[in-house]
Amino acid sequence: MVFPQLGAEPEKYDQLDFQHFFLQPMDSTDREANKQRTLDYVLAHPQWRISLQLHKILGVR
Numbered sequence: 483m484v485f486p487q488l489g490a491e492p493e494k495y496d497q498l499d500f501q502h503f504f505l506q507p508m509d510s511t512d513r514e515a516n517k518q519r520t521l522d523y524v525l526a527h528p529q530w531r532i533s534l535q536l537h538k539i540l541g542v543r
Contacts (some may be wrong), residue, residue, distance in 0.1 A: 485505040505523060
């Protein structure tokens with residue numbers, strides 16, 4: 483799930499019967515702040531883990 487998103491807060495989904503819960507930082511003009519917010523969130527909520535769009539990190543579009 484892309485994080486943060488208004489109306490799609492992780493708390494709305496954390497009780498679903500999934501084996502894995504992933505958040506990935508939203509790629510926007512606030513990219514660095516979103517990375518930090520995502521990291522802070524997963525550290526405070528261990529049910530969630532960080533997911534990254536590897537193709538963007540590698541520059542593959």
